[in-house]
Amino acid sequence: MQILTPHVYWAQRHGEIYLRVDLSDATVGQSTSSPARASENNKLQFRAQGHGAKGDNEYVFSLEFLQPVRPEIDHKSTQRQVDIKIKKQDEGWWDRLTLQEKKPLFLAPDFDRWLDESDAEMELQAKEEEKINKISVESRVRKDPYLGLKKGYLFMYNLVQFLGFSWIFVNMTVRLFILGQDSFYDTFHTTADMMYFCQMMAMLEVINPLLGLVKTGFFPAMIQVAGRNVILFVIFGSLEEMQNKPVVFFVFYLWSTIEIFRYPFYMLACIDTEWKLLTWLRYSLWIPLYPLGVIAEAVVVIQSLPIFDQTRLFSLPLPAVLGHSLSFSYTLQLYLVLMFLGLFINFRHLYKQRSRRYRSRKKKVH
Numbered sequence: 492m493q494i495l496t497p498h499v500y501w502a503q504r505h506g507e508i509y510l511r512v513d514l515s516d517a518t519v520g521q522s523t524s525s526p527a528r529a530s531e532n533n534k535l536q537f538r539a540q541g542h543g544a545k546g547d548n549e550y551v552f553s554l555e556f557l558q559p560v561r562p563e564i565d566h567k568s569t570q571r572q573v574d575i576k577i578k579k580q581d582e583g584w585w586d587r588l589t590l591q592e593k594k595p596l597f598l599a600p601d602f603d604r605w606l607d608e609s610d611a612e613m614e615l616q617a618k619e620e621e622k623i624n625k626i627s628v629e630s631r632v633r634k635d636p637y638l639g640l641k642k643g644y645l646f647m648y649n650l651v652q653f654l655g656f657s658w659i660f661v662n663m664t665v666r667l668f669i670l671g672q673d674s675f676y677d678t679f680h681t682t683a684d685m686m687y688f689c690q691m692m693a694m695l696e697v698i699n700p701l702l703g704l705v706k707t708g709f710f711p712a713m714i715q716v717a718g719r720n721v722i723l724f725v726i727f728g729s730l731e732e733m734q735n736k737p738v739v740f741f742v743f744y745l746w747s748t749i750e751i752f753r754y755p756f757y758m759l760a761c762i763d764t765e766w767k768l769l770t771w772l773r774y775s776l777w778i779p780l781y782p783l784g785v786i787a788e789a790v791v792v793i794q795s796l797p798i799f800d801q802t803r804l805f806s807l808p809l810p811a812v813l814g815h816s817l818s819f820s821y822t823l824q825l826y827l828v829l830m831f832l833g834l835f836i837n838f839r840h841l842y843k844q845r846s847r848r849y850r851s852r853k854k855k856v857h
């Protein structure tokens with residue numbers, strides 16, 4: 492067995508030196524546990540047996556570093572190489588690795604790890620920022636003693652809504668398959684109770700951001716909840732003539748389609764979990780569904796106008812000189828305009844949420 496010198500590749504950071512010794516299946520003698528040892532005069536001694544450039548032999552080298560290093564050395568032998576990490580005594584950038592100016596022949600830069608000084612500084616800065624972010628997230632989490640309770644409440648809320656809307660969605664789908672178009676006419680009578688329950692629960696969606704439980708904007712949530720309340724409670728709930736119209740089917744189906752993806756998405760967020768497909772559906776389905784929803788709701792409002800005119804329900808009493816009363820249909824006509832304003836506000840909000848979500852996810856990947 493010959494004593495040879497292995498190929499050694501090196502790279503540095505401000506605080507460390509990395510050496511990669513081109514020696515596979517390295518083993519050391521019984522007298523030592525590590526192939527590399529640092530001595531007091533900043534020398535590194537390496538000795539190991541293994542498979543190098545010239546077959547199975549004993550491989551030895553020593554290096555005298557340019558500046559002091561710490562005595563403890565990390566090393567890891569793999570099937571392909573020996574990785575050695577040495578900490579510099581003082582952080583800083585070295586002009587070269589060894590004290591001797593002439594580079595030893597067996598030593599070469601490790602281009603897999605190589606960074607020049609400014610790149611290493613940027614890497615250091617990124618690590619510092621990551622550390623600071625981690626600390627601030629941890630301290631925020633530690634600071635809120637009710638976090639578990641809040642997440643538990645939100646999880647339950649989302650679960651109940653998910654079950655409610657799933658029941659509506661499945662019920663309507665099954666009836667559509669069995670009865671075909673006939674199912675359009677009694678959607679209200681078969682699903683209204685559950686829809687009332689879910690929509691009443693949904694009022695919490697306006698309260699949650701006010702209490703700081705979720706990051707949702709108050710206005711988008713209010714527009715959404717108020718808009719659906721008008722359709723469900725004011726129009727469908729108070730006008731029997733509207734309850735068996737096919738448009739009920741379309742409104743309920745559009746509402747429940749988005750919610751059976753939105754609520755499970757929130758549920759997973761409560762337990763810090765994410766399913767990519769579900770996230771994509773939550774942040775994409777609204778693109779076709781929201782305008783369709785507004786169109787369906789506009790049809791409901793338009794169909795209800797003559798009924799409010801006829802029944803005078805909710806009409807505003809007026810002094811005799813101005814006529815009998817002001818029909819509620821005028822309020823609804825104003826609401827029709829607000830609806831498209833609401834659509835614009837929420838469409839913009841959801842578009843921003845989508846861009847924010849995918850921008851921040853892209854950043855995390857790089």
Ligand SMILES: CCCCCCCCCCCCC/C=C/C(=O)SCCNC(=O)CCNC(=O)[C@H](O)C(C)(C)COP(=O)(O)OP(=O)(O)OC[C@H]1O[C@@H](n2cnc3c(N)ncnc32)[C@H](O)[C@@H]1OP(=O)(O)O
Nearest residue numbers: 705706707711712715718749757777780781784830833844
């Ligand atoms: C000018 C006022 C006039 C008033 C008059 C009213 C006119 C109204 C007209 C409106 C007409 C609407 C007609 C539409 C009907 C339909 O719904 S059709 C079907 C399609 N609909 C949709 O797609 C809309 C679905 N709804 C929503 O998306 C929301 O209700 C929203 C408020 C519009 C937007 O949601 P938002 O919460 O802001 O976005 P997110 O990104 O999902 O959430 C932000 C962060 O908050 C966390 N979060 C929110 N809620 C919860 C929760 N319940 N539990 C747990 N976590 C929650 C969420 O995880 C996000 O956190 P981060 O991911 O960390 O950011």
